[in-house]
Amino acid sequence: xxxxxxxxxxxxxxAWIFLAPMLAILAAVAGWPLLRTFYxxxxxxxxxxxxxxxxxxxxxxxxxxxxxxYGLLTDPAWWQAVWNTLFFSVxxxxxxxxxxxxxxxxxxxxxxxxxxxRAAVLIPWAxxxxxxxxxxxxxxxxxFGIINDMLMKLGILSTPIAWTSSPEWAxxxxxxxxxxxxxxxxxxxxxxxxxMLPGDCYEAAKxxxxxxxxxxxxxxxxxxxxxxxVAVIFRALDALRVFDVIYVLTPNNPQTTTMSVxxxxxxxxxxxxGYGSAASTLLFIVIAFCIMAYIMIxxxxxxxxxx
Amino acid sequence: xxxxxxxxxxxxxxxxxxxxxVLFAVFPFYYAILTSFESGSGLFQVNYLPESVTLANYISxxxxxxxxxxxxxxxxxxxxxxxxxxxxxxxxSYALARVKFAGRGLLLLTILSVSMFPQVAVxxxxxxxxxxxxxxxxxxxxxxxxxxxxxxFTVWVLTAFMRELPRELEEAAVMDGAxxxxxxxxxxxxxxxxxxxxxxxxxFIAAWNEFLFALTxxxxxxxxxxxxxxxxxSGASQHEMPWGNIxxxxxxxxxxxxxxxxxFQRRIVSGLTxxxxxx
Numbered sequence: 265x266x267x268x269x270x271x272x273x274x275x276x277x278x279a280w281i282f283l284a285p286m287l288a289i290l291a292a293v294a295g296w297p298l299l300r301t302f303y304x305x306x307x308x309x310x311x312x313x314x315x316x317x318x319x320x321x322x323x324x325x326x327x328x329x330x331x332x333x334y335g336l337l338t339d340p341a342w343w344q345a346v347w348n349t350l351f352f353s354v355x356x357x358x359x360x361x362x363x364x365x366x367x368x369x370x371x372x373x374x375x376x377x378x379x380x381x382r383a384a385v386l387i388p389w390a391x392x393x394x395x396x397x398x399x400x401x402x403x404x405x406x407x408f409g410i411i412n413d414m415l416m417k418l419g420i421l422s423t424p425i426a427w428t429s430s431p432e433w434a435x436x437x438x439x440x441x442x443x444x445x446x447x448x449x450x451x452x453x454x455x456x457x458x459x460m461l462p463g464d465c466y467e468a469a470k471x472x473x474x475x476x477x478x479x480x481x482x483x484x485x486x487x488x489x490x491x492x493x494v495a496v497i498f499r500a501l502d503a504l505r506v507f508d509v510i511y512v513l514t515p516n517n518p519q520t521t522t523m524s525v526x527x528x529x530x531x532x533x534x535x536x537x538g539y540g541s542a543a544s545t546l547l548f549i550v551i552a553f554c555i556m557a558y559i560m561i562x563x564x565x566x567x568x569x570x571x
Numbered sequence: 572x573x574x575x576x577x578x579x580x581x582x583x584x585x586x587x588x589x590x591x592x593v594l595f596a597v598f599p600f601y602y603a604i605l606t607s608f609e610s611g612s613g614l615f616q617v618n619y620l621p622e623s624v625t626l627a628n629y630i631s632x633x634x635x636x637x638x639x640x641x642x643x644x645x646x647x648x649x650x651x652x653x654x655x656x657x658x659x660x661x662x663x664s665y666a667l668a669r670v671k672f673a674g675r676g677l678l679l680l681t682i683l684s685v686s687m688f689p690q691v692a693v694x695x696x697x698x699x700x701x702x703x704x705x706x707x708x709x710x711x712x713x714x715x716x717x718x719x720x721x722x723x724f725t726v727w728v729l730t731a732f733m734r735e736l737p738r739e740l741e742e743a744a745v746m747d748g749a750x751x752x753x754x755x756x757x758x759x760x761x762x763x764x765x766x767x768x769x770x771x772x773x774x775f776i777a778a779w780n781e782f783l784f785a786l787t788x789x790x791x792x793x794x795x796x797x798x799x800x801x802x803x804x805s806g807a808s809q810h811e812m813p814w815g816n817i818x819x820x821x822x823x824x825x826x827x828x829x830x831x832x833x834x835f836q837r838r839i840v841s842g843l844t845x846x847x848x849x850x
Binding site for chain 1: 691
């Protein structure tokens, strides 16, 4: 008995030794920079000289001088970025879920060449975001782009559209590229959920002659709903911090500037580390709420198994 | 007739759907390859099938530019990230999966939430840190900053995998008085390789594709990674973009990735689902 407990103690001690390097690295590259960014948000730090700065309280967020208000919370460009981020996230995640569901249902069928189709569907996921943004940039080019050419040949358009630079189409272009790139991820996660479903209730439905569409809404959807919800939140977290595709596809376009793009612009392009960090902090708060939702809805397995 | 039609119509619809899905997924990359082999005036006519094939773009991408450097940087950083993530991930996940201690659940939860940090939320702090330790515009600085992106899911997926292994596996070794380090090396490593291939690949892809840190923490052309290099290729004006070069560079960096993903597609799918659905 005494020996067992000393063995357990030794195991615990070595467990912490094994954990220490990983925790130290994570604390250094995630925890510490996050805290520093929070702090910078309350200072007037500038990128040109990060060693001298002053604490200025909440002035980056809200300040009044001579009856005029300043700060993020009064900046229309910031609120435009918040709106753009939410609009982008809601529309693209909804489209990806719907299309991902369709692709997953197709891949869940038994047909000749299914492996090939699944491989083809994976290709957009394998392409780096920057590359896919560049590829679509070229396809959506106003003069030489193949998309305008197709739409004009089909008689849908009479004059070419400047997809990525016009204010009214830029956001649609960004959403299109994001949907193209991430629908495979959605489809694979939903497919994994579909493949775990028990086969017998489908047999029963088939014998009873129930229409497949009815079976989908009455049986399949409720059963895979938890998995789909987790996938949706996972994607939403990604969408809320979107940066790469917008930076490359529609640079400097106020119509597509999201919170991440806005924050980096302040931080690096305008050298306003204090102001940009304040914006990053607000973005972090928004995402933290979503993480809490994820953990609660996802019912994450924490301490099962092991011994 | 009617019954025949009713049998054929859904089938035709299904195959039409499959065709649309495959075309939508594959066409953009096909078109990038097509463009990369065109040059001169051929670039400015819309072609759906290859008309002329020339390697001019592939040659000019490497000429007068640091693209060779960029590829080397990306390979170097990605391999370093994979090695570090796996080393730290395997040891940490052994502790998290096989040893019971107070606060284990909370620790896993914290690690999981790090994987959801928006990169921009740590940007200024990370910039200060990297400058402070003298690793600005340096591949090592980049690799270390990527640990924030790859370590959490590496630990998470490896822990999930290790937790499923039977208890008897290590019991005999424990009875023999083997140290935990020996147990990891002799008992777990031989059975862990499927999970390590999966997480290693996902870490590789994450490092290979990363853009925001690489854009912000490097300064000179010869220190950039491939995504930044491709994003920054530009012409004299917006209407003189060297699209042929951009597409050639894109194909070069994407092809190895597509080959990897197609070879390991089953493993990657299982890794993604372990990371996302199981939580």
